[in-house]
Amino acid sequence: MSVLRKEVEAPPYRIVINAEREYRPGDADPSGFYCARVVITRLDGAPVYKNFVMYQIERGDAFRDPRRVLRDAEERAREAIANGFPDN
Template identity: 70%
Template sequence: MPPHLIVINADREYVPGAADPNGRFYARAVITRLDGRPVYKNFVMYQIEEGAKFDELQDALGDAEVRARTAINDGFPDF
């Protein structure tokens, strides 16, 4: 497997009218190559869009990691 770097960013959804902190967590990921070459076709990064929402931050981060590793293993499928 080529050397990849996975960067995961999590956020909390905003629930209008609810006291802070509010909402559940969701995460997205960006995959790049450590050597700077294109990851997929001529793209230097491959983005994994936000996924399901979770009550716990760690669950959202784990979900994004699994989806990113699946994309790598599947050869970066078109969505």
């Protein structure tokens, strides 16, 4: 598994985290930071929230360490699950 992708099973959910280099407008090179997006699905394929088969969490804070950004994204996903998938 790539350092920039992480999958976690948290029954009955699957958390998929995709991290990427952050680019700033006007810069040819990445900033050296990483940000991550999260997709939460159910292991059984049933809807996760209301009638949606996935719940997405847009990018969070940017970190220099890719492991830290993956850890932060997982924490945000687990918080969303614990809070019943709040509307944002």
